[in-house]
Amino acid sequence: MSLSKPSGSNKRKITDEHRQFKENRELQYFCSEINNKILCLICKSVISVPKLYNIKRHYEQHKSKYDQYEGLLRQEKLKEFLSGYKKQQIMFTKIPQENEAAVKVSYVLSELIAKHSKPFTEGDFIKTCLIKTAEIICPGNLKAFQNISLLRNTVAERITELACNLSNQIKIKIPTFEYFSIACDESTDIGGTAQLAVFFRACDMEFNIFEELLEIIPMLDTTTEEDVFVSVFKLLKKYDLHLEKLSSVALDGASMTGKIKDSLKEKKRMKMLNINFIGHISQEQDVSVLSDPMWLQDLHGRYNEALIEFKFKIAREKSNYNSH
Structure with missing residues (x-):
């Protein structure tokens, strides 16, 4: 009759024994329990099996050197080891x-x-x-x-990361905006490449004003009216800015104004671009095309005037309501 072998799950583990570390072993073997592990304070190595036999056997390596410490000297040596270990841990914490x-x-x-x-x-x-x-x-x-x-490369990386973070913040805030305006400025960099800078200004339901540079778009080939048009509206699609909320477009000069105006007139071509939110513009007048570089200040002035009138109207209606 054959006897069945006990299964591996029935084997006793050291952790199941729940051994308690006795404090007198600290002084006797210069070891201490730290984070549920037995640590040798002399060589800073972990004693894997927390049994007296294993602790004693490990101490045998240092016995000849540290058995000479007795009584108060041994207690002072233990305090020195513990203090040194704590300082080491503080140092490792301080470095991060x-x-x-x-x-x-x-x-x-x-x-x-x-x-x-x-x-x-x-x-x-x-x-x-x-x-x-x-x-x-x-x-x-x-x-x-x-x-x-x-370093130069480090600074470049930091600025790139900050720009990406700013872009993400803009995307988070965009759904709260009621209306927005854009300003486009076309210039040429030192390498001869045309760069189209698109600025963005918006307000939410509480009339909080938010403005930021959306992006600088390199115009690598040509700067025809179609190139400018496609670049701007692809950027609006990227940030999920819907055209029904677009109140005005400010441009840097007559040439840019003509490019945008001609593009707005061709509604059929706008549909051919497969941009979902294009199609809300029924006439050219639906979007104000400005070439005045002071448009932001003018807009802010009109906003302040409207806000004062709005508050006055609310106060007057509230007064009439209370009188009734």
């Missing part, structure tokens, strides 16, 4: 915090470089200034300033 601060400073300074239209290489000069300042004012924190990365 310093690195996080250095990365944050790198983003902030990269944003300032972009806002002031400075070349990316300015980052190296700024870092040199920071280090020289730290050497005089706070030499103890010099290493933290040295950890700030402001």
Whole structure:
């Protein structure tokens, strides 16, 4: 008659024994229980099996050197080991915090470089200034300033990430906008490529004004009326900006005005572009095409006048209602 072998699931595991670490072993074998693991305070290695035999066998490696400590000397040595371990853990915690601060400073300074239209290489000069300042004012924190990365490629990456984040924020806010206007400016860069800058201004139900540069579109081939038209309306589709909410288009000059006007007249061609939200414009007059560069200020002035009149009307109607 053959005996069946016990299944693997019935084997006893060390974790199932729920062994308790005795405090007197700290002083006796210079080990301590940290995060449910037995750690040798001498060599900082983990004793995998928390049994007395394994702890004692591990201590045998250091016995000849540390058995000489007895009584108060041994207690002081244990305190020294525990204090050293805690300092080591604090150091490892402090390093990530310093690195996080250095990365944050790198983003902030990269944003300032972009806002002031400075070349990316300015980052190296700024870092040199920071280090020289730290050497005089706070030499103890010099290493933290040295950890700030402001290399040309790093600054370029930081600015790209910030731009992507801004684009995502715009997409989140767009559904709350009631009306919007765009301003287009065509210019040529140092390489001879035409660049079409599209600015965006909108307001929500609470009359909060939001404006931002949507995108700079490189016109790689030609800048005909069709090229400008397709580029602008593809950009509006990208950001899910519906034409029924478009109140005005501001342009930089007569040539651009003609391009947009001619495109708006050709409603049939707009349908051929397969842009879902195109088709709301029945006449050219439905969208105001302006060439005045001060359109934003004019719009803001009209908004303030309308807001005052609107508040006055509400107050008057409220007063009439209370009188009844």
